[in-house]
Amino acid sequence: MTDASTSLPGWNHVYSGKVRDLYEPLDPALTGRMLVVASDRVSAFDHVLSPGIPDKGVLLTTLSLWWFDLLASTEGGRSIPNHLAPDHTIDGGELIPAEVVGRAMLVKSLDMQPVECVVRGYLTGSGWAEYTASGTVCGIRLPDGLSNGDRLPAPIFTPAYKAPLGEHDENISFDQTVELVGAEKAELLRDLSLEIYDRAARTAEAKGLILADTKFEFGVDDDGVMTLADEVLTSDSSRYWDAAAWRSGTSPAERMASFDKQIVRDWLAANWDKRGTPPELPSGIVERTADRYRELLERLTGA
Incomplete structure (x- = not known):
């Protein structure tokens, strides 16, 4: 490590x-x-x-x-x-x-941009928590009556301000993004993020997977070109679900059969009150997470 x-x-x-x-x-x-x-x-x-x-x-x-x-x-x-x-x-x-x-x-x-470019195609995670409280996700009004794990009418761009290590990233509005990077860059980040998500979601769908949400990072190169950086569309930066399970599942847990670190999140949420030092992960949780990461790579790439 x-x-x-x-x-x-x-x-x-x-x-x-x-x-x-x-x-x-x-x-x-x-x-x-x-x-x-x-x-x-x-x-x-x-x-x-x-x-x-x-x-x-x-x-x-x-x-x-x-x-x-x-x-x-x-x-x-x-x-x-x-x-x-x-x-x-x-x-x-x-x-x-x-x-x-x-x-x-x-x-x-690169000159890295101070914004995590999150795109959500499905309602879950922190978006679901906000929706149940206010009917919005990052201030974007969504239709009434949606359930955890539902597909959104269209993917939405929900940026976050990148916090220093150890601090919590802060969801921000598009207007706040404009304040951080300017209108032209904000629009470019939004449009690039939605375009990449659309291409990736179609690729995942062809492999029997749902790309529920993901986040991108961008930087500007020496020629002034907005450039995709860091990691992209991995198990750490994205939520991937099994498409067949999503269609047939009757509960959120059944629908959101994940190929990411949701196993870790779920175990930690059930065994830690988010105060002090987190407990050590059990070997079974570690092994299951590693297996899901490997399976996602195999299903997407055939490797």
């Missing part, structure tokens, strides 16, 4: 998030590049939990690279620029240290 104390030859550790570690190159010839390393850490309710999920970093990176490649093609839509450096190779080549090959991406440095 990668952590802030990990030393990688040729790279200087500069930041650790809940799951990923960022490194800058020591070689001046690589200025403008960064190394993004996915660890096996798992987080829920804004806490990093123990133990991690075995091979999670490899699974997340493999799936992100698959989606980056698919979205960069023009099949099903325009090519979506991503943060992978031209000299990135999946086997690491000479630039990625052997210690992190398989869970590291060589990327371009």
Whole structure:
């Protein structure tokens, strides 16, 4: 498991998030590049939990690279620029240290936007909690009579302000997004997010999966291009459900047979009052989560 104390030859550790570690190159010839390393850490309710999920970093990176490649093609839509450096190779080549090959991406440095671009196609999670209280999700009025797990009339863009590590991300309105990044960028982030969600949801549907919701991160490159970054459409950043179970299920739990870390969230919600240090995850929960991550990768990619 990668952590802030990990030393990688040729790279200087500069930041650790809940799951990923960022490194800058020591070689001046690589200025403008960064190394993004996915660890096996798992987080829920804004806490990093123990133990991690075995091979999670490899699974997340493999799936992100698959989606980056698919979205960069023009099949099903325009090519979506991503943060992978031209000299990135999946086997690491000479630039990625052997210690992190398989869970590291060589990327371009970007001016990251301070907004998590969340798209929801189905009503669940924090959106369901808000809807039951006010009939809205992030201030967007929804039809009456919806149930947990229902498909929305159309996908909605519900951005969040990215909080520092250990603090809770804050759902914000589109108007607040405009205040943060300006009207032109806000509209571009919204339109790109909805477009990518639509393409990904259609791809998932063809594999017998529902992409219930997801979040994207973007940055601006040196040429001023808004660029898809970080991870994309993984089990950590998205909710995936089994389509057959959703159609036949009579309860939310049956309908939302998930391929993500919902297993962890559910166990933690039932065994922790969200005060103090979270309890250790039981081995059974860890194993089930790892199995679901692997199954999602296999169902989407055939790998």
